[in-house]
Amino acid sequence: MPEISLNVNGEKMSVDADPSTPLLWILREKLGLTGPKFSCGIAVCGACMVHVDGKTVPSCNTPVSEVLGTEITTIEGLSENGDHPVQKAWIEEQVPQCGYCQSGQIMRAAELLANKPNPNRQEIFDHMKRVLCRCATYYRIVKAIEKAAKDGES
Amino acid sequence: MSKEKKEKGTISRRGFLKAAGGVTFAVAAYALLPKIPFGEDAQASGDLVEQTVTAWVRIDTEGKVTIYNPAAEMGQGSMTALPLILAEEMDANWDDVVIEQSPIEPAIYGSVMFSNSRRMITVGSRAVSGYFDSLRTAGAQVRKMLVNSAAKEMGVPAGELSTEPGTVLHKSSGRKMTFGEIAGIMKVPETPPAVSPSELKDPKDFRLIGRVDIPRHDIPSKCDGSAKFAIDVRLPNMVYAVIARSPVHGAKPKLTNESVVGGMKGVIKTVALGHGVGVIAETIEDALAAKAAVKIDWSGGDSKGYNSQEWMWARKYASVASDPSKAGRAEENKGNADQALASASKKYSADFYNDHVVHAQMEPLNAVVSVAADGKSAEVWAGSQAPDGARTAAAAVLGFPRENVKFNQMYLGGGFGRRSTADYVEEAAELAKHVKRPLKLIWTREDDITYGMMRPASLQRMEAGLDASGKVTAWKHTIVGTGGGLMTSGADTQFYTFENQRIERRDIEHGIRTKHWRAVGHGPNKFAIETFVDEIAHGEKKDPYKFRRELMANFPRAIKVLDTAAEMSGWGKASPEGRAKGMAFAERSGSLCAGVVEISLEDYKIRVHKIWCALDAGIVVQPDNVKAQSEGSMLMALSTILHESITYKDGAVEQSNFDDYHLIRIDDTPELIDIKLIPSTEHPSGVGEAALPFMGGAVSNAVFALTGTRLRHMPFTRERVKATLEKSA
Structure with missing residues (x-):
């Protein structure tokens, strides 16, 4: 099997894998980065979201061959100590319940605020609609994003 | 035979109680128990019949208070709420409290919720209501033991002492001892003191219960990817399994291309099951590819003909x-x-x-099972609403006595009632029998929905x-x-x-x-x-x-x-x-x-x-x-x-x-x-x-x-x- 080199969370990593393997399995099962989650496998739920060159990508159906030479960031690499403004707001608003989708939610929210520091409700909905939460923590997700946005202003 | 004796040896309970550097309190979960067996003497005395013990709290000499959470944590917050109830009555300083998942031992950590049997089952929104009285009593007993030990050490009547979070005070002399200091000198009595309901706090004196500013224990780890669900477990030399399940409930499978599937990349084995065909492979992607390739003739089916x-x-x-x-x-x-x-x-x-x-909990059902090299014991990792039942079920499938199966309760990526059945744990145990390596079974989302309950x-x-x-x-x-x-x-x-x-x-x-x-x-x-x-x-x-x-x-x-x-x-x-x-x-x-x-x-x-x-x-x-x-x-x-x-x-x-x-x-x-x-x-x-x-x-x-x-x-x-x-x- 070919050796594949990846840049994940600022580190060069290499794995033996078929180039068609979904990035998610490489991250989770080969590299031990289990923050991104498997849930639907067809890129409709968003639990597997990671940043590829700053953009959220559903890693569950992205072949690893498509991300060669890119900068991949998982929830584990979003911040040094779990203190990205979105993570802080998530804790302050006590967003997660079961928590399984929350890496995907946080990665998606971080992307939103990076591009739109002050989103309105509709913009939050439009962007975050991509990630499912079965515990339906949406009300707090909205509040946490608004909080992170507000904290970012001051 | 008593429950205690049957359970003996199933956990290193004596080791657990004797852990170094502090004291562990074995306190009654129920106020009416007259005598709590404790340690070697009690074990030897033979009077353990129908006695149950709970080992809920450890205090080390630094004052760190470890409280064991018996409930499944599936996002509902019981993991924080239950220890908080106990901490309230023992007057622990919440900042000193460390929460740990309790071992899966219903005789100790079970709650009497449905009948007279104790079970560890987190269903029907009953965790807090089911454990509330017993955890308060247990906390009050720990507090009383701490106060009694401090009284002895200070040479004053226990009645002159009061507690502030983490501390026992003698108001008139101004002397005080922290819980950690007491833990360093005290000998836990063989029989914990009785506590009557009237000795419990008046709700208006609650310091922890009802506070809006105490965050949930599990939340930070769910914001940085470090929270561990069963699906996140990785073991050396682990193999992966998926199952092609009957589209019609009750239909029986016959794999018609076994040689093709068996020859696919990474495939170790196909396993005929009553309700489907299991595929075991070196990697999850290999297992999924093989699952997609299986050709199965299905016959019969209990739900055949049902058009909802x-x-x-x-x-x-x-x-x-x-x-x-x-x-x-x-x-x-x-x-x-x-x-x-x-x-x-x-x-x-x-x-x-x-x-x-359908439940459609975000974490698809999964379990990891590792059978020991000698083939006599096993370890299971799963997120279960009924972990003691799942442990027993896994043991039955593996043909081991229950005590030879260690069950590691993980965070549940959603429960909603689906995870009080052990079917996914039984499946993983069944497949693990066919390989001498640790095995992780994952349901796909399609399995979860088409084979849902x-x-x-x-x-x-x-x-x-x-x-x-x-x-x-x-x-x-x-x-x-x-x-x-x-x-x-x-x-x-x-x-x-x-x-x-x-x-x-x-x-x-x-x-x-x-x-x-x-x-x-x-x-x-x-x-x-x-x-x-x-x-x-x-x-x-x-x-x-x-x-x-x-x-x-x-x-x-x-x-x-x-x-x-x-x-x-x-x-x-x-x-x-x-x-x-x-x-x-x-x-x-x-x-x-x-x-x-x-x-x-x-x-x-x-x-x-x-x-x-x-x-x-x-x-x-x-x-x-x-x-x-x-x-x-x-x-x-x-x-x-x-x-x-x-x-x-x-x-x-x-x-x-x-x-x-x-x-x-x-x-x-x-x-x-x-x-x-x-x-x-x-x-x-x-x-x-x-x-x-x-x-x-x-x-x-x-x-x-x-x-x-x-x-x-x-x-x-x-x-x-x-x-x-x-x-x-």
Whole structure:
């Protein structure tokens, strides 16, 4: 099997894998980065979201061959100590319940605020609609994003 | 043989109790136990019959207090709430508390919830209510032991001592000892002191219970990817397994291309199972590729021929409800409802339907099983609502005595009732027998949905009779569907009084798998009841709020909840143009909940703008978490009200993933969810489901208020709303 080199969370990593393997399995099962989650496998739920060159990508159906030479960031690499403004707001608003989708939610929210520091409700909905939460923590997700946005202003 | 002796050796309990550097308290979970066996002497004394011990607390000499959490943590917050109850009565400093998952030992950590047997099972919103008294008592016992030891050390009567968080004080001399200091010198008594209920704190003196600023223990790890679910477990040399499952429940498989699949990259083995074919491979991607390639001939099937929508739309359920020869099981039979109906001066009747829904917890079912090299013991990693049952089940499959299986309870990526069955753990154990390597079984989302266990689809036929004064004298509720007792929870009207009442269940066996789904039958039943109540109120030209108030006249606690919701929502005041309000009331797991929603229609799509909710759950241990649970319950309810529908065609589920089984997404979030918790000193009741059941009625009643048309079949998708409104126009 070919050796594949990846840049994940600022580190060069290499794995033996078929180039068609979904990035998610490489991250989770080969590299031990289990923050991104498997849930639907067809890129409709968003639990597997990671940043590829700053953009959220559903890693569950992205072949690893498509991300060669890119900068991949998982929830584990979003911040040094779990203190990205979105993570802080998530804790302050006590967003997660079961928590399984929350890496995907946080990665998606971080992307939103990076591009739109002050989103309105509709913009939050439009962007975050991509990630499912079965515990339906949406009300707090909205509040946490608004909080992170507000904290970012001051 | 005593339970203790049977359990002996199953955990290194003696080692656990004797852990170095501090003291462990083995305290009774139940106040009435006269003597608590402890340590070697008690073990040897032979008088352990029927005695049970709980080992809940460790204090080290630094003052760190470790409290063991016995409940599954699936997002409901029990992992924080339960230790907090114990810490409250022992007067621990919360900052010193470390929470750890307890071992899966029901004899120690089980709760008596259903019968006399102790079980570790987290269901029915019962964790806090089920453990509340015993954890308070245990905490008070620990406190008493600390105080007694400090008294001895200081040479003062224990009665002169008091506690502040983490400290025992002798006020008159100003001397004090921290819990850590006491732990360094104390000898834990063989028999913990008795604590009577009167020695427990007055709720007004609570320092931890009821605080809004104590965050949940598990949340930080769920914000940085470090929280570990079973699916995250990786072991050296681990293999991966998936199962191709029968599309029709009960169909038997015959793999017809075993040699092809067996020769695929990475495939180690295919395993014939009763309900499918397991594929074990070196990697998960290899296992999935092999699963996609299997060719199976299926034969038979219990659910063959079941077409769910025919039973609904072709009115097959309705014909069963109408057929006197199909009379079923009476769940309630008070007075004579039929006679009262016959003699009523005015009658109402209506049929309500709900489609099947499935749990669809975000973490697909999975388990890791590792059989020891000597083939005599095993370790299991799973997230289970019933871990002791799952442990026993795994042991049975592996052919080991129960004590040879160690069960590692992990975070649950959603439970909702699905994870109280051990099928996924049994499957992993079965497959692990075929390889001498650790094995991780993962269900795909397609497995989860097509091989799901459903909330029953049902018909609710509601009939009421009123006397000349407008009083409801007859109430008849007939439930038709598959799923037996799962269909009936919540059909009783605990807070509405009817002289003559009959609740009847008519079972139709469709051969599918059904299961408890968050709030069980309360979702469908309260939807029917609360919509019907609204319907009668409008028929009688009464305000639905006032009408409910009349029905619950005997229950001041319920009235208070209803009044609160009405007041919060400004009931009676007109909504903005294009919007309308609907109200409903529902009780669940001992908690009382009333809510009002304000909705509008956008091209036939229901949009919920605001929800006001009043909840009486007795003493609330963690108010912010109760609000979080309520918000989640309401929106999960809304998901089933607006979107979710599992349908069967010839016995097979027609949906397979989140692209065709639609869950609520963030854009259905209301602009306001306002929740008020009614202050109370009553025993805590359940909060994990309490705010779910009222939603169906509230939404359908609001749609009626807006349009004058009743919606009677959940979910109220855009297409159904359009069809219903156009038909009534």
